[in-house]
Amino acid sequence: MDVVLEADQLGKRYGNTWALRDCSLHLPAGRVAALVGPNGAGKSTLLHLAVGLLRPDAGAVRVFGQSPYDNTGALADIGFVAQDTPLYRDFSAAELVAVGAKLNRRWDSALARNRLAQLGIPPNRPVGKLSGGQRAQVALALALAKRPRLLLLDEPVASLDPLARREFLQSLMGSVAEAGTTVLLSSHLLADLERVCDHLIVLQSARVRLAGPVDDIVAEHRQLVGPRHDGGPLGGVAAVVRASHTDRQSTLLVRVNGTINDPAWTEREVGLEDVILAYLADGDTAASHTEWGVPA
């Protein structure tokens, strides 16, 4: 299994606060990975470390076996679209495509032009005068034209309308499947991610909560409904991720490590979105309450 991106006890700190901590994960080649987590969880920080814009304060990140901060040569193989898709605002889309051709080894101008024409993006208007969604489309077309082996996208579809979002994700899937590109994209739109991603990384409060292939993650989790359960071991259950109770009944989202043989429990399969929400639901906000001087 070729590993494209690997983090080992990776950490980044701003002052006394860790934006990312003890992050260990690997992303195999050819995967389309979703990076999810609440605001401030550390998603952009991880992407910025992976593209060499930030230097780790602990541990290491390697992309194609190299540290991206120390080996700028590796950047030729990485495409990155930052959050809010920054672009040179006085340049037109056509000019940006032409500049890209001068700056990149494997640039596919035809791909960018065709995409932007199909989307009806005016080629000669300064991109600063396009709508936010149109600007995002320009940035994405440029990232695809680079023909990267690893594509990092920080909330790429946040400013797109629903139709454009669907179209973008479909065409992203098409072009990455054709070229075998590995993709890591952060988003809050879980339903979109469930459709297109085959790998998942969940960050919360600067730490990795869950990471791995989507099929394995879904297969390892179940919803159990049964008599009220206030703790204690359950056969076949490795961990209770989330529990809700009425007087007589408990509904548990669990990670299983065997067969649930107790007939008192009704077992149901769960979707990826349910699993993600269960992991994110028990967020730790105590520190924030302390900082604001209000009771938790």
Ligand SMILES: Nc1ncnc2c1ncn2[C@@H]1O[C@H](COP(=O)(O)OP(=O)(O)OP(=O)(O)O)[C@@H](O)[C@H]1O
């Ligand atoms: N330049 C900075 N200086 C100080 N703290 C920062 C800086 N950049 C990020 N942080 C902090 O690091 C943490 C992680 O931020 P990050 O931008 O990685 O989160 P995120 O998961 O991408 O959030 P969002 O979904 O809101 O984009 C947050 O607590 C944030 O306030």
